[in-house]
Amino acid sequence: MEAPEALAPAWIVLGRTAGGVEALELDADARELRRTTVPRTELAAWVAVRETVHRPRWVWSDAPSWYGPLLDAGVRVARCHDLRLCHAILRDSVFVADDAGLRRVVEWDATPLAEAVDDDSALFSFDEGPVGPPDDLAGVAAEFERQRLAIARSSEAGRLRLLTAAESAGALIAVELRAAGLPWDAATHDAILVETLGERPAGGGQPARMEELARQVRLALGDSGASLDSQPKLLRSLHRAGILVESTSRWELAEQRHPAIPPLLEYKKLSRLLTANGWTWLDEWVRDGRFRPVYVPGGVVTGRWASSGGGALQLPRMLRTAVRADPGWLLVVADVAQLEPRVLAAMSSDAALADAARGRDLYSGIVESGIVETRQEAKIAILGAMYGATTGDSGRLVPRLRRTFPRAMSLVDEAARVGEDGGVVTTWLGRSSPPPSEGWRTAQSQATEADASAADQTRARRWARDRGRFTRNFVVQGTAAEWALSWLADLRGRLDRMTFPSDGAEAPRSGPVFARHPHLAFFLHDEVIVHTPAALAEEVAVAVQESAATAGRLLFGDFPVDFPLDVRISRTADKS
DNA sequence: AATTCGTCCTGC
DNA sequence: TCAGGCAGGACGAATT
Numbered sequence: 001m002e003a004p005e006a007l008a009p010a011w012i013v014l015g016r017t018a019g020g021v022e023a024l025e026l027d028a029d030a031r032e033l034r035r036t037t038v039p040r041t042e043l044a045a046w047v048a049v050r051e052t053v054h055r056p057r058w059v060w061s062d063a064p065s066w067y068g069p070l071l072d073a074g075v076r077v078a079r080c081h082d083l084r085l086c087h088a089i090l091r092d093s094v095f096v097a098d099d100a101g102l103r104r105v106v107e108w109d110a111t112p113l114a115e116a117v118d119d120d121s122a123l124f125s126f127d128e129g130p131v132g133p134p135d136d137l138a139g140v141a142a143e144f145e146r147q148r149l150a151i152a153r154s155s156e157a158g159r160l161r162l163l164t165a166a167e168s169a170g171a172l173i174a175v176e177l178r179a180a181g182l183p184w185d186a187a188t189h190d191a192i193l194v195e196t197l198g199e200r201p202a203g204g205g206q207p208a209r210m211e212e213l214a215r216q217v218r219l220a221l222g223d224s225g226a227s228l229d230s231q232p233k234l235l236r237s238l239h240r241a242g243i244l245v246e247s248t249s250r251w252e253l254a255e256q257r258h259p260a261i262p263p264l265l266e267y268k269k270l271s272r273l274l275t276a277n278g279w280t281w282l283d284e285w286v287r288d289g290r291f292r293p294v295y296v297p298g299g300v301v302t303g304r305w306a307s308s309g310g311g312a313l314q315l316p317r318m319l320r321t322a323v324r325a326d327p328g329w330l331l332v333v334a335d336v337a338q339l340e341p342r343v344l345a346a347m348s349s350d351a352a353l354a355d356a357a358r359g360r361d362l363y364s365g366i367v368e369s370g371i372v373e374t375r376q377e378a379k380i381a382i383l384g385a386m387y388g389a390t391t392g393d394s395g396r397l398v399p400r401l402r403r404t405f406p407r408a409m410s411l412v413d414e415a416a417r418v419g420e421d422g423g424v425v426t427t428w429l430g431r432s433s434p435p436p437s438e439g440w441r442t443a444q445s446q447a448t449e450a451d452a453s454a455a456d457q458t459r460a461r462r463w464a465r466d467r468g469r470f471t472r473n474f475v476v477q478g479t480a481a482e483w484a485l486s487w488l489a490d491l492r493g494r495l496d497r498m499t500f501p502s503d504g505a506e507a508p509r510s511g512p513v514f515a516r517h518p519h520l521a522f523f524l525h526d527e528v529i530v531h532t533p534a535a536l537a538e539e540v541a542v543a544v545q546e547s548a549a550t551a552g553r554l555l556f557g558d559f560p561v562d563f564p565l566d567v568r569i570s571r572t573a574d575k576s
Numbered sequence: 577a578a579t580t581c582g583t584c585c586t587g588c
Numbered sequence: 589t590c591a592g593g594c595a596g597g598a599c600g601a602a603t604t
Contacts, residue, residue: 230600231583249584251589272585275598300594304588311597314586339588380591387592394591473593477588525588525594 007033011081012050013059013144014066015137022137025056030148044073051077059083059144061133063171071179074513078493082171083143084108084133085298086164090147095156095430100149108133108143156430162554163429166482167298169489173520174295174305176492180514181290182323182522183331183531189282189322196318197270200279207274213267220260228267276311277319285310289326295523302474303431303481304525313524323522323529323573330537332518333575334544334567335527336484338362341382341408342563343480346556347428350408354561371400385409386476388416388469412472419471420464427478428555433471440467479555483563484526486551491528494543495519498536522573529573537569 009025016022020040025033038046047070050056058077060066062084067077087108090096134140151160194200198208206214218226221241227233231248238245241260245252250268253261285291291310299306307313325331336342341362345353356365366378377397384394385401385408402409415425419433422441426432436444440463446452447460495518518532518540532540548563 232601247583254589268584272598276586302594304594306595308596311586313588313596316586335588384592387594389592392591469593477594527588 008054009033009050009056011059012056013137013141015140016135024137024141030145044070044075047077048075051075055079057081059140061135061140063175067172067175071175071513076513077172080168080172081144081164082168083140083147085167085171086147087143088298089163089167089431090150090160092432092434093160093430094424094426094432095154095160096150097155098150098153100146100153102146102150105143105146159429163431163482166485166489169492170297170305170485173488173492173523174297177295177520177523178292180519180521180531181292182529183325184286184289184291185322185324186282186286186289188324189319192319192322193278197274210267210270210274213263213270216263217260217267220258220263228264229271273316277316301434302478303427304477305523317575320573320575325531325571328534330532330534330569330571331521331573332530332532332537332540332544332567332569333573334565336548337564337566339483339526339563340386340476340480342561343483344386344408344411344476346559346561347479348407348411349559350405353405353408354559358560358562359564369404371404372397385412386473388472412476415475416468416472420468425471425475427475427482429482431478433474436467480526483551483555486554487547488520488523488528490550491544491547492520494547495530495540498539541567541569
C-alpha cells in the first residue's frame with residue numbers, strides 16, 4: 001500500500017484552496033501525519049483510495065458541499081465529522097464547560113446550508129454575510145481542534161462523542177437519501193389524482209370533480225359568484241347564506257347543518273390535494289421515477305430533521321401507494337410504535353412505564369395498568385403529558401399518570417419548570433435548548449417590578465408557560481431524534497454490508513452508487529423506508545429490527561425498554 | 577411590484 | 589376534534 005500501516009490516518013481533514021483541495025491526515029490522537037494537496041479533478045479517486053484502505057473519519061465543513069459531489073462521482077464514505085452541525089451542538093450544550101474557544105468563533109454559526117443553496121440571490125449578494133462556514137484548511141483544522149478539545153474535556157465526553165457521530169452520520173445519510181431518492185410511480189400518482197379530482201383540465205381551469213363540487217356549493221348557498229378559494233370572501237358568502245361560522249376551518253364547518261357544507265368540505269379536501277401534491281408538484285419533484293426532497297439534518301431546534309422543498313414531512317397518506325419499488329426490488333417500511341413515551345421511560349428510568357410499553361402497544365399497556373378506561377384515553381393522556389396540556393380531557397387525565405409513572409412525569413415536569421424559569425434543558429446525549437430570547441427575559445423581569453400592569457403580568461405568565469411547554473417537549477422530542485439517528489446510522493452500516501445477489505434483480509434507477517446494496521430511501525422522525533433487491537428484503541427487515549435494538553442499548557444501556565417496530569415488506573409504502 | 581403576515585392543512 | 593409540542597408549503601390579504 002502507498003501508506004504504511006503505522007501512518008494510517010484516523011482522521012482526514014479537508015479544506016478548499018483556489019486550485020483544489022488540501023488534506024491533513026491525523027492519527028488517532030490527532031497528531032499530524034501528512035499534508036497533501038489534491039487537484040480538484042483527482043479528489044474523488046484520492047478519497048476512494050483512502051476510504052478503502054483506512055476508513056478514516058472525514059472531517060469537513062459540511063457534508064452537502066463535500067459529500068454531494070463525491071457521491072455524484074460514485075464515491076461513498078462510511079464516517080465523517082460535520083463541523084457545521086457539530087459546532088451548533090457543542091456551542092449550546094451544557095455538557096461543554098471548557099469550550100476551547102469554540103463559542104467565540106461566530107463564523108461557524110452559519111445559516112443552514114439548504115437555505116443558502118436554495119436562495120440563488122445569496123450567491124450574488126454581498127450584504128448578507130457568509131453563506132457557509134469557512135472552508136480553508138487552516139480554518140477547518142482549527143475548528144476541528146476546538147471541537148475535539150471541547151468534547152474531550154467534557155465530563156460527558158462519551159455522550160457528546162455519540163451525539164456528534166450520530167449527527168454526522170445523519171449528514172451523510174441525508175445526502176445519500178437525496179441522491180438515491182424515493183422510488184415514485186408517477187403513473188400511479190396521476191391515476192390517484194384523476195380518480196380523486198377528475199380529469200386534468202387541458203387548458204387551465206379546475207379539474208372536473210372540483211368544478212362540480214364548486215357548482216353544488218354555490219347552488220346551495222344561492223350565490224352563483226361565491227369564491228371558495230379566498231377565506232375572507234368565502235366567510236362573507238357563508239354569512240350571507242346564514243351560516244354563522246367564525247372561520248372556514250374544517251372542524252368548525254363540520255358542526256354546521258347546511259346543504260352547502262358537505263360539498264364545501266369535499267371541495268376543500270380536493271383543493272388541498274391539488275395545490276399541495278397535484279400535477280404541478282409531480283412535474284416539479286418527481287424525475288426519473290424518484291422523489292428527491294432536500295433533507296436538513298439538525299434543521300429543527302430539538303435535533304429533528306427538517307426538509308426544504310417538496311414537502312417531504314407531509315406526504316399525504318393517500319399518495320403512499322405511489323411510492324413503488326423498482327422491478328425486482330421491494331420496499332421495507334418500518335416505523336417505531338410510540339417512540340417518544342418509550343424514550344421518556346428510558347431517560348427517566350421509569351420501570352413502570354417501560355413495563356407498560358414492553359412488547360406491545362404502549363397505550364394498551366397503560367389501559368391494562370388500570371388508570372384509564374380506553375386506549376384513546378391513554379393516548380391523549382400521554383400526549384398531554386409530553387406536550388404540556390393543562391385543560392380538556394388530556395389535562396384532566398395527566399394527574400393520573402403522575403401517580404402511576406412518577407419518575408417519567410417528574411422528568412417532564414421538571415423540564416417545564418426549568419423552561420418557565422428561563423433555564424436551559426438538555427437531551428439525553430447533550431443537545432441543549434436555546435436560551436430564552438432577550439424579549440422573553442425582559443418581559444419576565446418587567447412583570448416583577450412594582451409598576452407592572454396586570455397585562456404585563458398576564459403576558460409574562462403566558463410566555464413563561466409557553467416556554468415551559470417547549471422545554472418539556474424538547475427533552476423528549478430531542479432524545480427521540482437522537483435514538484432515531486442512532487437507529488438510522490446503525491442500519492446504514494448493516495445495509496452496506498449486505499451483498500447483492502450477482503444474478504439477481506436489475507439495477508435500480510437510483511444510480512450506480514446504490515445499485516449494489518439495499519439503501520435507505522426515506523426517513524421521517526420515526527419511520528424509514530429501505531429500497532432493496534427482493535431477495536434481500538427479509539434480511540433487511542431483520543436488520544431494521546436489530547438496529548432498533550442496538551440504538552436502544554447504545555443510548556440507554558441495559559435499561560429494560562424495548563422499541564418494537566411495525567415492519568412491512570411490500571411493493572408500495574401503503575399504510576394499512 | 578415585492579415582501580411579509582395570517583390561515584389552513586398535512587406530517588410526526 | 590379542542591386542548592398541548594415540533595415542522596413545511598400554498599395561497600390570499602395586508603403591508604411596504
